[in-house]
Amino acid sequence: MSPRNDRTDVDVLIVGSGPAGSMYARTIGELVPHARILMVEAGPRVPGTRGDHTQNMSEQDREAAQLLTQGPDAGTQRDAALLDIAEGLDPSLEFRQTVLPGLHFVDSHPTLRSGEVGLPAASMSTGVGGMGIHWGASTPRPHQSERIPFIPEDEMDAALSHAERVLGVTEQRPPGAGLAAAIHSAMAEEFDGPGLTPVGFMPSAMHWEGERLVFSGTGAILGDLEEDVPGFELRPETLARRVLLEDGVAVGAELQDRITGEVSTVRAARVVVCADGLRTPQVLFASGIRPRALGHYLNEHFQMASFLQLGDDFDPARFGRDPREHGYVLIPFSDARPMQGGVMALADSPYAIGDDDGAAASRLGILAWYAAKDVRYEDAVEFSETETDFFGMPRMTIRYSRTDHDQKTISAMYANSIRSAARIGELTDQPTLAAGGSSLHYQGTVRMGPVDDGSSVCDERLRVWGIAHLYVGGNGVIPTATAANPTLTTVALAWRAAKELAATLADER
Template sequence: MTRSFPNAVDVAIVGSGPTGAAYARILSEQAPQAAVAVFESGPVLTDPPGMHVKNIADPVARVAAQRSSEGLRPHTQSPEGHYPDPSRRVVRPGTHLLPDGYRQPGEDGLPALAMSTNVGGMGAHWTAACPRPGGAERIAFLPDLDELLDEAERLLGVDRHPFDDAPYADVVRARLGTEFDPSRPEERRVRPMPLAVRRRADGALAWSGSDVVFGDTTRNNPNFLLFADAQVRRVLVEDGRAVGVIVRDRIDGGEREVRARFVVVAADALRTPQLLYASGVRPPALGRYLNDQPQMIFAVRLRDVSRQPEAEHSPRGDTAIAEESGVSWVPYIDEEPFHGQVMQLDASPIPLLDEDEPAPGTIVGLGWFCGKDLQESDRIEFDDSATDDYGMPKPRIHYTLTPRDHETLGRARAAILRAARALGDFIGDEPMVLSPGASLHYQGTTRMGPVDDDTSVCAPNSEVWGVSGLYVAGNNVIPTPIACNPTLTSVALAVGGARDIAARLAAEPEDTKDTKDTKDTAASTATIGGW
């Protein structure tokens, strides 16, 4: 069935992950008269659109949703069969790997580089961890960063003290605090990990996805449209200004032009610079300063703890962390440029030799994420003569770990072993360094900067240098060597950009009849688009 795309809107948003949803939400709150359309290459998975797949109670439906997120080469088990990645690279449910070009000769590359293609983006699959950056992680040229982070917490529904009463969580934090806190300022001491999690009316825990960021304000906005299976192939630029997008309907294969006063590209750290490149927007820093977080993991079993009755029952299954599982945080500091995510598990990921089944919460997984030594040569290049599965310029990854990165990994190894010794008995012999790209926290490829000096792609308001009305969003906007989970920060930056557009919409008179016509028909078109 041919869908009805609008001729024009005030704001076209490319991508429906947490940052694209943040633009839609802020614009719905601050510029409700504006016609706003979100275009997403992937399908709708849930009702409401953008919900976290862990909130899907039916395991069969959950697997189907994950598989539907995996692009054109799905791998998750389904009734139709299993499609393993032939290279045997590790890939997680709900994501799909970059099939080739992920490593160049003599380089480390990013063999685990993965993405999700669905309404809600990676926000339908993430761990929901929302720590705040500190020290060199912070963006020094943004004086209002803390207020923006506050607003990001509101949009994501962040709980700063989730699972405080989880069995053994106090033991874990006390032991980690004794080990790490004496050398730290008060605000960077061991604490609960802030999580985007909430309790539903039925008492169950639910994880925030883009549905939470959109919120009822956006869903009830008659001037808002969401189009699934709608791939934006090009941003239209005329006389130095973004004026619309070319959209390919992945249902009927047709292409449409949608004019827009502002365009926001929030398509992830690989596909945002790819779309700009395909559109002829190619500032010198585009795709450069690519930042993955070198990551290592380890596990221990808590020692010297009594079995707590409340830990005997866990409803978690394989869907989400339950209240029996605590999540603790060892924050980044400049003297130790990595951050620790410490998660109590319901069962050991490694078979134990003794006969006692461990109580849920006594098996503790440790994950340490390192800040990268940023360098211009870590980059995504795009090929003008070859295309990827979606018909876009084919990407090639250039990425190497520097001597400083290896030194940081060595220090992180020492820190994770300190944490493990403080907590209990090792499970396994050594911490495992994960394959580059495994963090899924890719940053920097459309980085923000204070001035246009060819080392950044966008200004502090997220507008692309030299292209009026074109904004970028996502983890790729973060310019610092951030080691903590980046979603909270990227949503905060999206808030700033959305406020800027809202102010400009208020200041600039409406200048197109097509936009008015779009507003008049938005309600009927929205259901066709998938909202």
């Protein structure tokens, strides 16, 4: 039987249906299968199977799903949304394609203080599955100082391995084959060295089913939860306005039906907030839970991407091609090189441009570099006491600046972009720093810490300091400066926390 008492409606309330919230739900359901678990999501259901990645959908369903999850811009075509961008924000092809479909801006007209650069492209998704139905599916492990120093390495490695299994991660092993092997060899010669993480291939949460490449969406995490856990309910278009507290204990939440406007409360033995890196601290702020670190230490790594034409030695026509190999060469983060690089020839990947596009197009490649930000308390998302956003929650303002150290990192990232391109071909344009917020990886806002000293919001099991029975999750819990894509780490950390939460429920049975 489940750990019921007369004063609870559910055993676990989970706010947010993205990867972290879904990992909590799955883990608790597996360990306590009779638990009553309510997951609430502010956005709507989308076409197709629950939590499926949009890349697996038909073009018609994908476009419908993207329009549905655009929050205040729901139903707005991308070209129309571009008409409302702050002055100076680059409306480039890359920006249109990677930020707007399925997402909506936090603030497309930010007001910056002197010296601030802000995150003008900061965006979020509002719909069942969260960002997990839109993400790029890259799942590198963190390396060296990207790793969380107060979690034992063997424990973290076990959690990462579990997350890889749940997400269905596949990885091409060095040295690779064909053109991918040639590019890997060139990048290894250029970037490998003592103390540096060796060049490899990007792990990805995708796999082949016959002739079809399948991306792992949030549904891959939830699995068969509805069938296996009768007490699980996913309730869409339900906004969590605030966590309810009694004597320092989280006892439920105030919910609003976004269709009818009706406000109700649900009482829960445990509350988990996984709204995303910006809305999780927003929910806590609205609840009066305001530790010193809440919203601070905001960290989004720098992003720089460019196209190149492959040289004669890397002409795809010289190599056999296996479309099942992604061919995405990874130059991992190292402390001596605090950035991550990726190189992919389009003609040797599932995203290949056909031969009928001409010889020039067939030689097209992509470079993408991410660099770690200098983590500072001053970089923050702040919340208004008086103004509200589209959802009626405290309005966000992002305070974000670059330090001298950041400027040096960006210069080094530019230099490495030039180096990697020159090794295998020629750039078609100069590498350009993407608008702040473009990576969509917002970390640190509810960061974990080893002790409650004011520099963190939660402990290493994601329990909020000073509030019993309240947990958080998502990219915002990551406390370190990173360049690696964070989803794998986020899912791994949610699994560790959910196991602890499930054990406390089991103890109460």
